[in-house]
C-alpha cells in the first residue's frame with residue numbers, strides 16, 4: 001500500500017505574489033458599500049458588471065500575475081526586456097479576462113497597476129516598504145513598450161479632451177494616490193479603531209478626493225469628476241465611513257454618482273493596489289514564506 005504524501009509543496013514567491021494580487025482584487029470587489037461601484041449590494045453605475053463576474057475575472061488573472069512575477073525573477077533587473085515581457089503577459093491576461101467575462105472590461109486598469117507592482121515586488125522581495133515597491137513599479141512604467149498597441153481607448157479619448165493622463169501617469173509617478181493618500185488613510189482609520197471594512201472604505205475615499213479618474217471623466221465629464229472628489233472629501237470631513245454623518249454623506253455620494261453614471265473604476269483599481277502593498281508591507285518579508 002502506498003502512503004499519501006500529505007505535506008504540501010511550499011509555494012514559490014511567484015505563487016504567493018499571484019495569490020496576494022488576486023486576494024486584493026477579491027477584497028476590493030467585496031468591499032461594501034462602495035460609491036457607484038460593483039460590490040456585495042449590486043452593480044452600482046454598471047449595467048454589464050456584477051460581483052460574480054468580478055470574482056471570476058480576478059481568479060482568471062492568477063496565471064498572468066504569476067507569470068509576471070516569474071519574468072521579474074528570471075530577468076532580474078528593471079529594463080526594456082522586463083517591461084516588454086510584462087506588457088506581453090498583461091495583454092494576454094486581458095484576453096483571458098475578456099474570454100472569461102464575454103467581452104466585458106472588468107479589470108483592465110487593475111492588470112496594469114497590479115502587474116507592475118507584482119513585478120516590482122518580485123524583483124527585490126526583501127525590499128517591502130511601500131515607497132520602494134512603488135518606485136520600482138514607476139521605473140518600469142516609465143519604460144517604453146515597443147509592442148504595445150496604441151488604441152483610441154477611453155483613457156486616450158479623455159487625455160485628448162481633458163489632458164488627464166490616467167492610469168499610465170499614476171503608475172509613472174509611483175502611485176501617489178496609494179502611497180500618499182490610501183495607505184496613510186488606511187492606517188489612520190485602523191488606528192482610530194474604525195474597523196477593517198470602514199478603514200478600507202476610507203482609503204478608497206481618500207483616493208477619490210484627488211484622482212483624475214478617466215472612467216469618471218469618460219462617463220460623466222468634469223462635473224462628474226468634481227462631484228466624486230468633493231463628495232469623497234465630504235465623507236472624510238464628516239468623520240469617515242464609520243461615523244453616522246460620514247455614512248449619510250457616503251449614501252448621498254453613491255446616489256449622486258449613480259445618477260451621473262460616474263463609476264470610479266480607476267479609484268477601485270488603486271484600492272486593490274493599496275491592499276496588495278499593505279499585505280506585503282505588513283508581513284515579515286515575502287521571501288520567508290510568511291504567507
Ligand SMILES: CC(C)(COP(=O)(O)OP(=O)(O)OC[C@H]1O[C@@H](n2cnc3c(N)ncnc32)[C@H](O)[C@@H]1O)[C@@H](O)C(=O)NCCC(=O)NCCS
Nearest residue numbers: 087090109112115153154155166167170212213214265266
Ligand atoms: C496603461 C493602460 C491601463 C491603458 O490605459 P488607457 O488610459 O489607455 O486605457 P483605458 O481607458 O482602458 O483605462 C484603463 C483603466 O485604468 C483605470 N484608471 C482610470 N483612471 C485612472 C487613474 N487616474 N489612475 C489609475 N488608474 C486609472 C481604470 O480602471 C480604467 O478602466 C494599460 O491597459 C496598457 O497600457 N495596456 C497595454 C498593454 C500593457 O502594456 N500592459 C501591461 C501590463 S503590466
Ligand SMILES: Nc1ncnc2c1ncn2[C@@H]1O[C@H](COP(=O)(O)OP(=O)(O)OP(=O)(O)O)[C@@H](O)[C@H]1O
Nearest residue numbers: 029037038105106107108109110154215265268269
Ligand atoms: N468594483 C468595481 N466596480 C466597477 N469597476 C471596477 C471595480 N473594480 C475595478 N474596476 C475598474 O473599472 C473599470 C471598468 O470601468 P468601465 O466600465 O468604465 O470600463 P470601460 O470598458 O472603459 O467603459 P464602459 O463600461 O463605459 O464601456 C475596469 O478597468 C476595472 O479595472
